[in-house]
Amino acid sequence: MTAPVELGRPGLAGVPTTDVKQTKKDFTSDQEVRWCPGCGDYAVLAAVQGFLPDLGLARENIVFVSGIGCSSRFPYYMNTYGMHSIHGRAPAIATGLAASRPDLSVWVITGDGDALSIGGNHLIHALRRNVNLTILLFNNRIYGLTKGQYSPTSEQGKITKSTPMGSLEAPFNPVSLALGAEATFVGRTIDSDRQHLTSVLSAAAAHRGTSLVEIYQNCNIFNDGAFEILKNRDSRDEVLIRLEHGEPVRFGADGQHGVRRNPSTGSLEVCAGDDPGVIVHDATADDPTQAFALSRLADPGTLARSPIGVFRQVERPAYGDLMATQLDEAADKHGPGDLQALLRGNDPWTVG
Amino acid sequence: MTVKHVHELDRVVIRFAGDSGDGMQLTGDRFTAETASFGNDLSTLPNFPAEIRAPAGTLPGVSSFQLHFANYDILTPGDAPDVLVAMNPAALKANLPDVPKGATIIVDTGDFTPRALKKVGWDTSPLEDNTLSAYKVHALDLSGITMEALAPFELSRKDASRSKNMFALGLLSWMYGRSIDGTVKFLHEKFATRETIRDANVAALKAGWNYGETTEEFAVSYEVKPAAMPAGTYRNITGNLALSYGLIAAARQSGLPLFLGSYPITPASDILHELSKHKRFGVRTFQAEDEVAAIGAALGASFGGALGVTTTSGPGVALKGETVGLAVSLELPLVIVDVQRGGPSTGLPTKTEQADLLQVLYGRNGESPVPVVAASSPSDCFHAAIEAVRIAVTYRTPVFLLSDGYLANGSEPWHVPDVESLPTIDPGFATELNHDGEGERDFWPYLRDPETLARPWAVPGTPGLEHRIGGIEKLDGPGTISYDPNNHERMVRLRQAKVDGIAGVPDLEVEDPSGAARLLVVGWGSTYGPIGAAVRRARKAGHNVAQAHLRHLNPMPANTGDLLRSYDRVLVPEMNLGQLALLLRGKYLVDVVGYNRVRGLPFKAEELADVIMEEVGAL
Numbered sequence: 001m002t003a004p005v006e007l008g009r010p011g012l013a014g015v016p017t018t019d020v021k022q023t024k025k026d027f028t029s030d031q032e033v034r035w036c037p038g039c040g041d042y043a044v045l046a047a048v049q050g051f052l053p054d055l056g057l058a059r060e061n062i063v064f065v066s067g068i069g070c071s072s073r074f075p076y077y078m079n080t081y082g083m084h085s086i087h088g089r090a091p092a093i094a095t096g097l098a099a100s101r102p103d104l105s106v107w108v109i110t111g112d113g114d115a116l117s118i119g120g121n122h123l124i125h126a127l128r129r130n131v132n133l134t135i136l137l138f139n140n141r142i143y144g145l146t147k148g149q150y151s152p153t154s155e156q157g158k159i160t161k162s163t164p165m166g167s168l169e170a171p172f173n174p175v176s177l178a179l180g181a182e183a184t185f186v187g188r189t190i191d192s193d194r195q196h197l198t199s200v201l202s203a204a205a206a207h208r209g210t211s212l213v214e215i216y217q218n219c220n221i222f223n224d225g226a227f228e229i230l231k232n233r234d235s236r237d238e239v240l241i242r243l244e245h246g247e248p249v250r251f252g253a254d255g256q257h258g259v260r261r262n263p264s265t266g267s268l269e270v271c272a273g274d275d276p277g278v279i280v281h282d283a284t285a286d287d288p289t290q291a292f293a294l295s296r297l298a299d300p301g302t303l304a305r306s307p308i309g310v311f312r313q314v315e316r317p318a319y320g321d322l323m324a325t326q327l328d329e330a331a332d333k334h335g336p337g338d339l340q341a342l343l344r345g346n347d348p349w350t351v352g
Numbered sequence: 353m354t355v356k357h358v359h360e361l362d363r364v365v366i367r368f369a370g371d372s373g374d375g376m377q378l379t380g381d382r383f384t385a386e387t388a389s390f391g392n393d394l395s396t397l398p399n400f401p402a403e404i405r406a407p408a409g410t411l412p413g414v415s416s417f418q419l420h421f422a423n424y425d426i427l428t429p430g431d432a433p434d435v436l437v438a439m440n441p442a443a444l445k446a447n448l449p450d451v452p453k454g455a456t457i458i459v460d461t462g463d464f465t466p467r468a469l470k471k472v473g474w475d476t477s478p479l480e481d482n483t484l485s486a487y488k489v490h491a492l493d494l495s496g497i498t499m500e501a502l503a504p505f506e507l508s509r510k511d512a513s514r515s516k517n518m519f520a521l522g523l524l525s526w527m528y529g530r531s532i533d534g535t536v537k538f539l540h541e542k543f544a545t546r547e548t549i550r551d552a553n554v555a556a557l558k559a560g561w562n563y564g565e566t567t568e569e570f571a572v573s574y575e576v577k578p579a580a581m582p583a584g585t586y587r588n589i590t591g592n593l594a595l596s597y598g599l600i601a602a603a604r605q606s607g608l609p610l611f612l613g614s615y616p617i618t619p620a621s622d623i624l625h626e627l628s629k630h631k632r633f634g635v636r637t638f639q640a641e642d643e644v645a646a647i648g649a650a651l652g653a654s655f656g657g658a659l660g661v662t663t664t665s666g667p668g669v670a671l672k673g674e675t676v677g678l679a680v681s682l683e684l685p686l687v688i689v690d691v692q693r694g695g696p697s698t699g700l701p702t703k704t705e706q707a708d709l710l711q712v713l714y715g716r717n718g719e720s721p722v723p724v725v726a727a728s729s730p731s732d733c734f735h736a737a738i739e740a741v742r743i744a745v746t747y748r749t750p751v752f753l754l755s756d757g758y759l760a761n762g763s764e765p766w767h768v769p770d771v772e773s774l775p776t777i778d779p780g781f782a783t784e785l786n787h788d789g790e791g792e793r794d795f796w797p798y799l800r801d802p803e804t805l806a807r808p809w810a811v812p813g814t815p816g817l818e819h820r821i822g823g824i825e826k827l828d829g830p831g832t833i834s835y836d837p838n839n840h841e842r843m844v845r846l847r848q849a850k851v852d853g854i855a856g857v858p859d860l861e862v863e864d865p866s867g868a869a870r871l872l873v874v875g876w877g878s879t880y881g882p883i884g885a886a887v888r889r890a891r892k893a894g895h896n897v898a899q900a901h902l903r904h905l906n907p908m909p910a911n912t913g914d915l916l917r918s919y920d921r922v923l924v925p926e927m928n929l930g931q932l933a934l935l936l937r938g939k940y941l942v943d944v945v946g947y948n949r950v951r952g953l954p955f956k957a958e959e960l961a962d963v964i965m966e967e968v969g970a971l
């Protein structure tokens with residue numbers, strides 16, 4: 001795994017650190033975890049609790065904000081500050097928090113319904129603004145908490161309680177969506193691959209601005225096996241593309257497949273691993289075109305040829321930093337505010 | 353030169369009316385500024401179309417600005433103009449029904465062409481038939497005279513005629529003895545980089561003044577002496593400006609950084625614009641993607657220890673409802689400003705109404721008590737904002753602050769307070785563990801203050817107080833998730849008791865100089881001025897009438913019920929179909945009678961006075 005690329009002001013600059021050694025236990029709250037046994041959410045929780053001590057941040061300066069859904073119960077289990085808010089609105093709430101408190105590490109926990117259905121508007125605008133947030137999108141391709149309706153990432157034709165004859169809608173590809181929304185950091189990982197999960201989350205946390213990480217998460221109750229082909233030993237090497245910054249894009253047990261640009265259409269296509277045209281992945285490219293093309297390799301139904309890893313990681317000033325700069329500039333230029341002078345205004349008169 | 357007479361008057365109502373592009377709001381603002389610095393009491397009512405530029409010369413495109421000024425304290429912008437300044441046929445036609453017989457009409461004849469007359473449905477010119485025979489009419493070619501006066505500037509016809517509003521302002525300034533110095537200074541600042549425009553406007557302004565002084569058209573000018581006001585520093589202020597300043601002041605008095613989340617909507621946008629200018633006060637303004645995000649961001653900022661505020665109008669309140677409910681559950685400070693406008697739906701964006709009272713009180717799921725404070729005049733928006741923040745911060749609760757289109761854009765002189773006299777607000781952040789747990793001290797985010805029932809506000813960054821809150825019902829005390837039936841009932845009642853028990857809500861005061869009134873008139877919000885003016889009229893006519901005005905709509909003052917019951921009759925005028933009346937009847941079992949109008953305009957004092965006298969007569 002490639003180390004995260006260091007870019008300008010790191011994501012956690014300004015967040016106080018601690019010298020006291022932390023352990024997973026420090027980040028575990030006293031609340032009993034109530035997800036269904038076998039739910040993919042457990043693995044993500046364990047990975048986050050497991051890697052946060054590595055960041056060495058003051059625990060009191062970490063905040064988890066979530067929406068509504070099974071995954072959104074996450075903050076209750078973290079021994080940090082946290083808010084379990086309302087359906088779809090976590091990015092908006094976290095925007096106000098992060099923009100007014102640059103000394104916090106703010107995390108958003110959301111689901112595919114929460115982030116892409118009811119909260120779609122907030123998600124794209126948080127990405128566009130580049131608010132300093134790390135957003136973990138738990139994509140189980142189903143509405144878990146409301147017991148199994150299709151979601152905006154469900155494959156077309158999906159049979160659920162609300163679509164007995166199959167769903168009619170084309171699904172969102174969250175990575176494509178985020179790239180289209182001007183995201184500066186976009187990654188994808190899988191609940192069951194602890195090491196990969198940790199590496200992508202670490203890179204996301206270190207990024208200043210909005211990082212969006214799509215996590216393929218199994219809902220073993222309402223959509224079991226949704227990512228089976230990407231996880232199963234027998235199939236995964238043939239369908240999972242691991243992206244690594246600066247490395248050629250190859251997959252297959254022996255790297256026998258590659259990805260190259262079709263010169264006539266400009267889109268990406270699968271080729272032989274030793275094809276001279278195999279592209280090299282550059283997450284830091286200014287132009288998101290190649291990252292977007294990579295995101296389009298996945299079959300929208302089966303998810304075969306899904307790339308995972310960091311698609312894009314570029315530098316752009318974070319919203320809260322820009323806002324703080326304007327406040328400083330205004331005070332530098334005109335001096336700090338004088339309330340009495342403000343109230344008096346330019347045209348006062350005196351009654352003797 | 354003829355000798356001009358000066359007549360003394362105690363009050364005058366002037367209405368400037370013209371096309372949306374004629375600069376009538378600016379003209380009105382400047383005349384107001386001149387009048388304010390002269391020392392009159394005054395009250396203004398801008399009235400403009402929702403369309404930015406409706407087709408020129410049409411009735412929907414008419415924009416107007418009414419100003420009432422006097423040598424005594426006045427309460428309203430005036431029922432009807434004593435003087436109408438009409439800049440085109442449409443302005444004359446649209447405003448004529450409001451002008452009482454005998455009033456003065458100054459009309460610019462420059463645009464009285466057959467085509468322009470046709471546009472507003474006049475076959476013949478009202479200047480030539482007897483349409484205006486009941487008025488004192490000054491039919492002047494203001495456009496033509498302005499263009500003549502500006503000939504040396506070699507402007508295009510269009511540019512020259514644009515200054516006709518300044519000519520009219522100069523003329524009216526002469527008529528009422530206002531100094532134009534302030535406006536000259538204003539034009540110098542406004543057009544600092546466009547010298548020709550600046551000089552042309554100043555020339556037009558002065559030409560208007562000189563025209564009044566020299567022509568025989570105007571034989572008299574008028575004098576309205578300054579009003580006696582308590583000593584102090586004054587300024588003119590609109591409701592939206594006063595509200596913005598109130599929020600900045602409250603942030604300073606509480607030591608909290610102000611965070612505004614807002615989505616543009618008439619008539620609230622000016623608060624967003626204003627607060628965006630004051631970054632050096634540490635004010636953060638966030639123009640969100642929608643109203644839901646706006647309030648969400650404000651609530652997120654509150655969670656982080658800021659003074660979270662969101663500003664909107666009725667349609668925005670509808671969208672924010674779920675987040676207000678979350679704030680009720682989280683018990684965090686938050687101020688939601690609703691500058692009401694005509695509804696339902698898009699309704700009348702630029703007109704006033706007070707029909708959101710029940711929405712802010714009850715427009716949410718579940719038992720969701722939220723304190724409500726309503727401003728009663730433009731300058732009162734300042735103090736109402738501070739009061740809303742006091743309640744929000746002290747009781748860790750969302751608070752609705754109600755204004756409306758009339759208060760937002762209307763203006764009046766304001767006795768500028770000494771900032772040292774403003775109340776301080778103590779956020780009292782939690783910094784310590786507050787509970788004896790099993791073997792060790794721990795932190796309970798819902799352990800309430802026994803007096804206020806407010807919960808501790810522990811902000812991220814405070815070591816040892818890490819906690820999780822959310823919209824799911826919480827266990828009384830620890831604040832962890834609880835679905836227990838008895839706990840839910842306790843929490844519902846606790847949240848209600850906290851709001852019901854808000855201290856510092858003063859008793860409802862009654863004004864009854866006679867001490868013998870049997871009729872009480874009760875209002876809330878922006879009807880304060882019109883009700884007050886109407887009550888004065890009724891008293892002048894020999895009737896005993898008592899008046900009381902509610903600033904706190906939730907909780908209401910403790911003596912409200914007793915007070916209502918102590919009168920034989922209670923009249924509640926409202927710019928809705930009876931929302932406060934419904935509350936008073938339901939809460940206090942008093943058979944109040946409503947007087948309800950929803951014309952998008954404030955009440956007229958005369959109309960209300962008639963209603964009041966009728967009610968007194970029926971007793």
Ligand SMILES: Cc1ncc(C[n+]2csc(CCOP(=O)(O)OP(=O)(O)O)c2C)c(N)n1
Nearest residue numbers: 068069070071087111112113114143144145
């Ligand atoms: C305003 C509102 N509408 C609907 C719901 C019901 N609801 C709760 S969670 C949810 C969908 C959650 O799906 P997802 O975001 O994918 O989360 P998951 O449970 O799958 O983790 C819905 C529709 C709600 N809580 N609030």
Ligand code: SF4
Nearest residue numbers: 036039070144219220
């Ligand atoms: S319903 Fe699915 S997503 Fe929700 S907790 Fe159970 S397994 Fe997990």
Ligand SMILES: [Mg+2]
Nearest residue numbers: 111112140142
């Ligand atoms: Mg889901």
